[in-house]
Amino acid sequence: MSPTEHTIACCMHGFAPTDPSGLPLHEADPQAWAGIFSTLTDLDFTALEIADSHIRPADLSPERRSLLKELSTSAGVELTAVHVQRTSVIDPDHGEANLEYAHRTIDAAAELGCQVFSTGLHQPFSQAQRDALWFWTAKGWEDPDDPEIRSLAVQRLRELGRHAAEVGLPMSLEMYEDTYLGAAESAVRLIEEIGLDNVGLNPDIGNLIRLHRRIGDWREMHELTLPYANYWHMKNYQRDEAGDGSWFTSHPTTMQNGLIDYRAMVTRAVELGFNGPFLMEQYGGDSLGVCAENRSYLAGLLAQVQPTKGTTAP
Known part of the structure; x- marks a missing residue:
């Protein structure tokens, strides 16, 4: 694979999940979807990740799902992934329903021609997170230190991974604080416990360096997780903190200007x-x-590094 063959997709954060009247984008007139694809092409993007915070492919009628695909194809925009978020399969109240929804989303992602099915273990925002300027500065859900619950996570994620493999999709699990995917060692162990070749990590270390608390070394986290990576959410943050741990601050910035050195990390990922x-x-x-x-910026980096043959998982 040459550097230019890497897909570089855009997220949906820049698009409102509802129109001015409050109608969800999921239910919107298809012209609203066409407008998204037009905006992307104006920005020279040729790929999009469908986030289920905006559009839930599994809950579209077959006709509307087909229309979504037709509109994207007409615009020259690939639907790279469907990302299921905040519907954890170990949610204490909705875990089984979330599992069923994830299964339906895998089928929908395959139908849309996606390259990957993306999910994780993050839970819905707490009220404190909804009220905060930046949600990561407030306390949210924590997966319990309970071997039985962790085993359930492995079991259900393995079930999803097998389904994804049956329809020809990799499954990627996003790293996210205070879940079983919230630290490099725990995330790698989870992938190894699932034990499927098509299940890998989304090493979104940006989710961790933004936290207003002590964090691990971002270089070490990448070194542990990149060998297991099969999809990558990339973002960066400026970060500062007191040497005595009395205060921390962070805010979003470009990939080039934040704490993570993506030139080094992308080079390392391609080497792996x-x-x-x-x-x-x-x-x-x-x-x-x-x-x-x-x-x-990323396209420039990829043009400067030489990929090696091999798989993304050891």
Whole structure:
């Protein structure tokens, strides 16, 4: 695979999940979807991740799902992934329903021609997170230190991974704080416990470096997780903290200007054989504009590194 063959997709954060009247984008007139694809092409994007916060492919009628695909194809925009978020399969109240929804989403992702099915173990926002300027500064859900619950996570994620394999899709699990995917060692162990070749990590270390608490070394986290990566949400944050741990601060920025050295990390990933899609992600401000800037930056990096043959998992 040459560097130019890597898919670089855009996230949906820059698009409102509802129209001015409050109608969800999921239920919107198809012209609203066409407008999204037009905006993306204006920004020179040729790929999009469908986030189920905006559109739930599994809950579209077959006719509307087909229309979504037709509109994207007509615009020259690939639907790279469907990302299921905040519907954890170990949610204490809705885990079984979330599992069933994930199964239906896998089938929908395959029908849409996606490259990957993406999910994780993050839970819905707490009220404190909904009230905060930046949700990661407030306390949210924590997966319990309970071997039985962790075993259930392995069991259900393995079930989803097998389904994804049956329809020809990799499954990628996003790293996210305070879940079993919330630290590099725990995330790698979870992938090894699932034990399927098509199940890998989304090493979104950006989710961790933004936290207003002590964090691990981002270089070490990448070194542990990149060998297992098959999809990559990429974003960066400026970060500062007191040496005595009395205060921490962070805010979103471009890939080039944040704490993570993506030149070094992308080079390392390609050395390890990473060949999955990249997803440009940004919170706040002109999210789409920053994603476009990051796409150009990443394309430049990929043009400078030589990929090696091999798989993305050991």
